[in-house]
Amino acid sequence: MQKVYLVQSVSTGDFLYLSPETGDIGHTKLIVNAGCFDNFEDAANAGLEEIGNENEFIVFTFFEV
16 A cells, blocks of 8 residues: 545645646645655645635545555
8 A cells, every 4th residue: 555645725625636748736626546655755846836726625545546
């Protein structure tokens, strides 16, 4: 099992994902399309860059099987 991190906007409910076409970070409504980050720092930095301050997003930790 590997620990992964998901980022969700508090205000919109959108999850962040990494676009396979462009490599840019995008937003999706579905958790199944959400991108997994390998470490908390990358997830938090993506949230800060794409969503805003630390009060506007949440980072969830999951174990990927």
